[in-house]
Amino acid sequence: MKFSDLDAIFLPKSAALIGASRNPRKWGFKIGLNVIAEKFRGAFYLVNPKETEFLSRRVYPNIRDIPGAVDLAVIVIPAPLVPSALKECGAMGVKAAVVITSGFRELSPEGEKLEREITGIARDHGILLVGPNTMGIYSADVKLHALMVPVAPFPGKISFVSQSGNLGVQLLTESRSHEVGFQKFVSNGNEAMLHSEDYIEYFGGDPETRTIMIYLEGFKNPQRFLEIARRVSREKPIVLLKGGKTDSGARAALSHSGAMKSTRNISSAIFRQAGIIEVEDTTELLDAAKGFERLPVPRGPNVGIITGGGGLGVITTDACELRGLRVPPLTTGLTEDLRKIMPDFWPGGNPIDLVATGGSRVVHTCIEKLAAEPYIDAVIALGVANRARAFADTPQTIFRTLPPEMLQEKTRVIEEGDRRLAELVHEVIERHRKPIIAVSLARPGLKYEEISPIVTYPTPERAVRVLARMYQYYQLQQRKS
């Protein structure tokens, strides 16, 4: 069987939930609710011999009773019932199955036997098998949220394979406040048939995926994993968080994922050779994936910084130096240019301190001129973007004191400023193919339930860490070519 095309899993035209339940404590309820509430684009069938109705939809007693073709089966029934369900799926021409059910290899020798059995059945019937013991899958384009927990990430261009369902869905949940958008996600569970590298290969060829994100504890086939990663990382950045890096962590991973994975540990150097960007922690996993997804990579280490205030410029500069980037002085020419628009008391230098001028003309000019300098490879702008969001988050007690028309006008002006800055930033990124990153506390909230148009991190240190990773990827690419 070839796994190069996992479309039946991620782009099914129809799906069935085997084990749909009206009991809200059961997975058969939660998954059904998620799929329906998020409006899966394909046909969706519910199956359970003991039920007739689920959220006003018909429940079929048996897979055979489904009146149409089924691409994907999502299976939540008890483990001993899975083999026969899979056989029926096979008879119906089902192309892929996500087996949520646990109680297989991770549980006992009997479970391991059962897992071999269902894997065999899947192979015999040409069914792609996800899991078992998975928390499910997500796919933005067809709006499929076949997940055990209610998670609705923003749609985006990142695809994510996680060897921990729990960590995976936690990150998907968190991703909203990080303003990270996902294209596809899979919790790969016990990897009875499909391994991490199969998903990586598929995401590599997926035109909707721009960046691949991985949480990995172990390998079934390290060599194949690294070969595929090496090939895919030439085209698309792969960011990876390794679980079980330390002795105690590896022990915990062994207990978590059972004996099914190779315990052989892979060093960071080997990941690097495969072109993989290994990150430090969960926050960086999301941050870096977002940067790669949305920005061109810097082609050198030199950062130009624009800051609304001195202290933030100082710590941003420290962070750059500590991460192997540089904050070079401005050329005399650029300094003279900027003096024309800056107040007399502008001290000069990089970081460019806006010395509380903050007018949009000054900010725009600084961004344009910095990005145009041949020796500047990236721009970080502190405290100038997404002001409307920050303003909306302002404690409302303060602004409730203002006359409403004053508040309205203020909001209008700020929103207009945001919009114009975002346009400029996009245009400058396109023109110079250099990353421009904003730092702002803004996050999707009440009023702004969407990803902000400028790539933004909430702290300077996180913005710099991403930039350093992107430069690392650029260097890896150069070395290879």
Add this chain to the structure above:
Amino acid sequence: MKFSDLDAIFLPKSAALIGASRNPRKWGFKIGLNVIAEKFRGAFYLVNPKETEFLSRRVYPNIRDIPGAVDLAVIVIPAPLVPSALKECGAMGVKAAVVITSGFRELSPEGEKLEREITGIARDHGILLVGPNTMGIYSADVKLHALMVPVAPFPGKISFVSQSGNLGVQLLTESRSHEVGFQKFVSNGNEAMLHSEDYIEYFGGDPETRTIMIYLEGFKNPQRFLEIARRVSREKPIVLLKGGKTDSGARAALSHSGAMKSTRNISSAIFRQAGIIEVEDTTELLDAAKGFERLPVPRGPNVGIITGGGGLGVITTDACELRGLRVPPLTTGLTEDLRKIMPDFWPGGNPIDLVATGGSRVVHTCIEKLAAEPYIDAVIALGVANRARAFADTPQTIFRTLPPEMLQEKTRVIEEGDRRLAELVHEVIERHRKPIIAVSLARPGLKYEEISPIVTYPTPERAVRVLARMYQYYQLQQRKS
């Protein structure tokens, strides 16, 4: 003059804004609005010869016209007018002045002269001088928000002195989503009279301050700073972020704070000798301060972990080991005890994987028994706390699909579970004097506009980093005694 008592700054019974303005673009408007909107507990007077009314309040033409005593003057008028205003303040018996106005030493030699002049006037009249060139102060107990930007942190037990106004107010703003509460804050500006160490000394003696937080770029008097820090850190944890750690960063700091500060850099080892906890970045500054504010310090490196899922347990274990903490195996006795309440397939071990049981009895028992073990010094609980907040953040599209009564009942059950867990955690912390930290995506949002009762971080790595700092503080304390 002795600075040991800065009550006139932080606990004034009355305050005057010198330079109140009806123009919403002026600091005299913004600060006035903040003070009034946040309901300063003392008398608040507005002064400006060109105005008569501000948000329906009377504006006095002159300081002399104020009908009562004034403890604190907040001054925003142009620099050349500050000397005479300070003299009038002196004549009126004003005890302290926060000079927001810039254009002093940071600007020019003339500004430096003017700064010497106002410092002399303040000394002559016994006025405590904050700044000049400060973004202002905040004090929770008297509800004083004399800040240039609209920031309303949660009240708490952390006091914060920042050598960057901009970075300081940024962190105060961010602090709400970190669930960090502040007692007092000062942006110390040019430090013409009062230096960082004066505030540290005052916060050290302040019964309402439990933890001191510092952003520092340079010293006026390094020896005195370290002496005071050494003394204060015996009683209260001091967490510090140093700006200008790298060569480029130090250059940026010089340009930011001007020649006023000693450029002599202090190494991390010297901070450590003074008992100061130096942190890595702005996020850790807030995180660590919160931990010290609200939890007992661990008296050893051994962490017990409770996790809702394997992967999160693995990365938490990695993070502990990488930060010098340990995740020891459970004793046979504890393992046997837990087997009684765990399902058959519980794999045992530390992290304790709740294997999707998640019932509150199991969670409570695990926390109680772990904390009671003599060899366990701290507990981290992943994914079990603050569920109501996380639930309220769930994309509402999903739950809008549910019948309202089902949603209501679900919310009630989750809230009740949160409440009972919080009670248990507080009780166990009191009984064993060991820190118990939760990891949860929950943050103050729409529905829960308050700090959650259990100390919570959004990622395992951040929880572990705090715990490692707290253990570092414990070791520093031990060494000294």
